[in-house]
Amino acid sequence: MRKKIIAGNWKMNKNLEEGLALASEVVNIAKDEAPNDVTIVMCTPAIHLSQVSAMTADSANVFVGAQNMSEHESGAYTGDLAADMITSTGASYVIIGHSERREYHFETNEQLAARVKLALAKGLTPLFCCGESLEVREAGNHVEFVTNQLKESLYDFGAEDLKKVVIAYEPIWAIGTGVTASAEQAQDMHKSIRASLASNYSDAVAAEISILYGGSMKPTNAQELLGQPDVDGGLIGGASLKSRDFIDITKSY
Ligand code: PEP
Secondary structure, three states, rough: OOEEEEEEEEOOOOOOHHHHHHHHHHHHHHHHOOOOOOEEEEEEHHHHHHHHHHHHHOOOOOEEOOOOOOOOOOOOOOOOOOOHHHHHHHHOOOEEOOOOHHHHHOOHHHHHHHHHHHHHHHHEEEEEEEOOHHHHHOOOOHHHHHHHHHHHHHHOOHHHHOOOOEEEEEEHHHHHOOOOOOHHHHHHHHHHHHHHHHOOHHHHHHHHHOOEEEEOHHHHHHHHOOOOOOOOEEEEEEHHHHHHHHHHHHHHO
C-alpha cells in the first residue's frame, strides 16, 4: 500500500516566531483530528527546521522537510543547504526540483538527479517535483515533457532507491494561481506517470510510489482530487499557511 501524504510547502513565508506558531497549531490540531494513515509533512524555510522538528518529535505522523538542498556534500557553496545539515535538524524530507527553483535558479534535470541521489544516501525522503508550463500543456506535450523530467532525474536509480522517492506532479500553470487542474487532468497525468514508472521498472514498483498533486489544492477541491485512484496526496503551498485549511485537506480522502 502506498503512503497517503499531505505535504505543506511554506515557501519563503513566516518569520521564526510566525512559523513556530503555525507549526504548533498544525501539530496540536493534527493530534486530535488528522487521520492516522495520512503522513503530514511541513516543508519550512531552513531557519525553522530545528525547532519545528523538535515540536514534531513525539508525533507518529507529522514530519518536517526542507524546501531544497545542494547536490554537494559540503564546502564553498555560500547560502546553500547540505543534506547533512537538514538531517541534523531532525527533518526527514526534502523538496527537490520545485518549479520555482527550476525557474529562478535554473536547476537542471541532471543537477536534480544528483540531489535525489545524495538525499537518498543521507536517508532523506525526496519529494521530487515535476510539471509542465501552460505553453507545453497547450501544445499537448505535457505527458512527454513530464515523463522526460522523470527519465532524466530518476530513471538511473535502481528500483529499491526509486521506491523511496515521492513524486509531486505540479503543473506550473496551477501553482499559486488559484487555477487548479481538474480532477480528470490530475488523474490523467498521474496515470501516465505511473504507466511510465511501470514500463521503466515494473507494475509492482509503480504501485508502491506515492504521486502527489500540487497546484492550488485547498479544502474545497481536495476531496475531488484526492478521490482519484492515482492521486495519493498533495503538495500544498498557500493553503499550508493556514493550520485549519491544511489539516482539513488531510481529512479529505
Ligand atoms: C506549491 O508551491 O508547491 C504549490 C502547489 O503552491 P499552491 O498550493 O499555492 O498552488
